[in-house]
Amino acid sequence: MLPDPDVTVVVVARDDPRRLARAVRSALEQSLPGVEVVIVGEAGGGPAARAVPRLVAGASDRVRAFALPERSGGDGRARNLGLRYARGRYVMFLDGGDTLDPHACKTMVTAAAQAGADLVAGRCVRVSRDGERTRFPRLHQERRLHCGILDAPELLDDAVAAGKCYRRAFLDREGLRFLDRLRHADLLFTARAYAAAKAIVVVPDRAYNRFAGPGPLPCTDLGDFADRLEILRRTGAMLRARGAEPLARRVEARFVGRVLPRCLRELRCREPGHREAFVELARSYLAELDETLVEEAGRIPAIAALMVLEGRADAAMAAADYAPRGAGKPVLAIEPVERDGRVYWPGAHLSTPLGRRVLDITDLGIATAPLGALRLGGRVTRMCRAGRALRVSGTVVNPLGRIGPGTELGGVLEIRDRHREGRVFEVPATVRLRDGEITWEAVFVPETAIRPTGLADRSWGLWLRLDAGASTVEVRLTSDGTAHRGLVLPVRPRLTRLAGDRLEAYVAETGELALRIAAGGWPARAALPALRRAARSRLGGAAGGRTGREDPAGDPVSGPPARPAVR
Incomplete structure (x- = not known):
């Protein structure tokens, strides 16, 4: 057994034995010699747990393993057990699917020793099929020493326990342990550590x-x-x-300004009952906060929060659509209202001073921008089979009635490959304006219109290209969960039915209504999973396998592609 180790790396065993082995190997191959590994697995075993004895046998003097007596429901209990058996002067936490940089322990132990620090925060890099991205890059631009969290309250934004090195004597003195049976327990653990630490070092080095x-x-x-x-x-x-009232407000403001909008963007892929339950949970928490946090969260997050407080899931999701992830174009998925020459996001809060301030969107230019510059929201209200054909119809937002009687209307239903930008199939659509409401309809045979290969192009988003007079407007189509439920259509991919034999409708994580290839009968059910695993292995081998972030349908999230120039 390694005498007096400098660092104990606590590894929580996940289900994938290969990823666990990679994590343990990254800890054992540290440039700092005095590193021990404590592996903690869930009760009941699993693939990863069965691999643990082999990992221990390969380095029995530096690796010890323990198992929880019962399922924990989170990582907190596993990490606490690891802390109980840690012998190192410093402790780090490593999830079973991640790795440490080869010099992580040496860099952070050296920084802690030089500064007498209780906690050292290193740079965390997210690795995916799309490349690498540093989390919170502004926090790690240079080496810094802080005499407590009040010197650098922005550190609370990076509240995960991993990627940090803790002095074990400090953890024991402060009684710092993880909560059992609650997920996200590391957020509280790290906040408590930041609040208690007398000296904190931030290093720019990759850890x-x-x-x-x-x-x-x-x-x-x-x-x-x-x-x-x-x-x-x-x-x-x-x-x-x-x-530390300002720090508490910072944590709460981050939820309102960043976490809640991100969740609302993903809420569209859920059923109506789930959406209502989610909004009620969020509403109960927001109601406990100081209302000034809402106004300070930024224009669109503030609108989203107010709509949640009203219990308006549709209006809250529409606000999140107007603040898309990354560089996406805002989607106007709700019809604003005009009062006394001002334009507002609709809602009951228009009767209060706070509501009128937050919901005033006049300066967004919705009333004055060229119609073609807007991306509108559309709702599919009906999808049904007509033999082998699919009949789709719905409505489109008409902001402030800008598309009026006498406007010449036309449209094309675009079926977009969600994995290869620019690959689009078009179906003519009939568009009408009745009593200010824009309606549309399209009929097509999916296996004739699309003819997918079945692997690289297994998911297709539905968009509408609306022609209104001289303007062409892009419309993102979605569904409330009722129009497309249970819809199944036959399809024959070019790779034969081994690559799938049916099309199913679903709402993707990005909010767009889509069609995906699935396996309904034998032999597709037997062959398709293996074919897709092979395809993922070829695409993601360099990043360690399946690394793309996925939506609930099992499709890598690419986001809605920009309108392609070539069709």
Whole structure:
């Protein structure tokens, strides 16, 4: 056994034995010699647990393994068990699917020793099929020493326990442990560590590689979201108990300004009942916060939060659509209202001063921008089979009635490959204006219009290109969950029916209504999973396998592609 190790790396065993072996190997191959590994697995075993004895046997003097007596429901209990058996002067946490940089332990132990620090935060890099991205890059531009979290409250934004090095004597002195049975427990643990630390060092060096994997729950999972809110409540209470009101407000403001909009963007792929339950959970938490946090969150997040407080899932999701992820174009998925020459996001809060300030969107230019510059929201209200054909119809937002009587209307239903930008099939659509409402309809035979190969192009988004007079407007189509439920159509991919034999309708994580290739009967059910695993292996081998972030349908999220120039 390694005498007096400098660092204990606590590794939580996941289900994939190869990823676990990679994580343990990254800890054992550190340039700092005095590193031991403590592996903690869930009760009941699993593929990863069965691989642990082999990992221990390969380095028995430096690796020890322990198993929880019962399923924990989160990582908190596993990490606490690892802390109990840690012998190192410093402790780091490593998830079973991630890796440490070869010099992570040496860099952070040296920094801690030189500064007498209780906590060292290293740079965490997210690795995916699309490349590498540093998390919170502004926090790690240079080496910094802080005499407590009040010197650098922005560190609370990076509240995951991984990628940091903790002095074990400090953890024991402060009684710092993880909560059991609550997911996101590391957010509270790290906030408590930041609040208690007398000296904190931030280093620009790469320390932790977080690999995007197949396992994380979507942020709209009700149990996961309820746990997150409980952790936020406890974090705010802990910080206020320490007299750190500004830090508590920062944590709460980050939820309103960043976390909630991200969750609302993903909420469209859920059923109506799930959406209502999610909004009620969020509403109960927002109602506990100071209302000034809402106004300070930024224009669109503030609107989203107010709509949640009203219990208006549709209007809240529409606000999130107007603040898309990355460089996406805003989608106007709700019809604004005009009052006394001002344009507002509709809502009951127009009767209050706060509501009128937050919901005033006059300066967004919706009333004055060229119609073709807007991306509108459309709703599919009916999808049904007509033999082998698919009949699709719906409505389109008409902002402030800008598309009026006498406007010449036309349209094309675009069927976009969600994985290869620019590959689009077009179907003529009939568009009408009745009493100010824009309606449309299209009929097509999917296996004739699309003819997919079945692997690289297994998911297709539905968009409408609306011609209104001299303007052409792009319309993102979605569904509330009722129009497309249970819809199944036959299809024959060019790779034969081994690559799938049916098309199913679903709402993707990006909010667009889509069709995906699935396996309904034998032999497709037997062959398709193996074919897709082989395709993923070829595409993602360099990043360690399946690394693309996925939506609930099992399709890598690419986001809605820009309108292609070539068809």
